[in-house]
Amino acid sequence: DAKTTQPPSMDCAEGRAANLPCNHSTISGNEYVYWYRQIHSQGPQYIIHGLKNNETNEMASLIITEDRKSSTLILPHATLRDTAVYYCIVRAIIQGAQKLVFGQGTRLTINP
Amino acid sequence: IAGITQAPTSQILAAGRRMTLRCTQDMRHNAMYWYRQDLGLGLRLIHYSNTAGTTGKGEVPDGYSVSRANTDDFPLTLASAVPSQTSVYFCASSDFSVGGEQFFGPGTRLTVL
Numbered sequence: 154d155a156k157t158t159q160p161p162s163m164d165c166a167e168g169r170a171a172n173l174p175c176n177h178s179t180i181s182g183n184e185y186v187y188w189y190r191q192i193h194s195q196g197p198q199y200i201i202h203g204l205k206n207n208e209t210n211e212m213a214s215l216i217i218t219e220d221r222k223s224s225t226l227i228l229p230h231a232t233l234r235d236t237a238v239y240y241c242i243v244r245a246i247i248q249g250a251q252k253l254v255f256g257q258g259t260r261l262t263i264n265p
Numbered sequence: 266i267a268g269i270t271q272a273p274t275s276q277i278l279a280a281g282r283r284m285t286l287r288c289t290q291d292m293r294h295n296a297m298y299w300y301r302q303d304l305g306l307g308l309r310l311i312h313y314s315n316t317a318g319t320t321g322k323g324e325v326p327d328g329y330s331v332s333r334a335n336t337d338d339f340p341l342t343l344a345s346a347v348p349s350q351t352s353v354y355f356c357a358s359s360d361f362s363v364g365g366e367q368f369f370g371p372g373t374r375l376t377v378l
Contacts (some may be wrong), residue, residue: 196269232336240307
């Protein structure tokens with residue numbers, strides 16, 4: 154699986170958009186970009202995933218560059234409850250168990 | 266719908282003792298996983314199971330065993346606990362659909378003294 158690089162921490166004001174970057178320069182053509190987050194002491198929570206097109210759901214938007222070497226997770230109107238560690242994971246979708254490799258992630262702090 | 270439940274919530278265990286962490290899901294997911302999370306190391310996969318009756322080793326399987334007798338349950342056993350197994354343990358499950366997002370349980374905090 155391709156390696157990902159994320160900033161260790163970020164701050165964002167409540168109500169503003171939080172933009173979390175992720176570099177995955179060695180991504181392969183069949184690998185998807187997944188985002189999970191982990192709120193303090195809870196289990197990780199799936200946010201969104203994509204291959205090459207931008208994706209949006211009720212939680213966030215995922216913008217993937219045309220060359221697929223980087224992506225940005227956007228929380229459009231961050232709230233205090235969005236304070237968490239955000240993990241960017243690159244993984245090929247195969248039949249069977251998806252063995253995710255979690256890195257260190259980005260610790261996002263939403264400030265009032 | 267409970268999703269994934271884990272038991273116990275926390276446990277303090279003497280080194281050398283045997284311990285089984287329980288995990289049950291009610292989503293009829295094919296795949297299940299066990300991760301451990303240690304400060305500064307993120308989540309690491311211990312064992313996984315594609316479907317009932319099959320298991321596989323993850324990144325850090327030594328000292329742990331699993332079984333998958335049915336779809337819903339995936340217990341993790343520490344045959345003889347050591348202090349380095351002090352950690353927070355998360356169970357997860359996923360189906361085989363495209364995307365296959367993993368759903369995580371609330372975790373078990375285990376301390377081995």
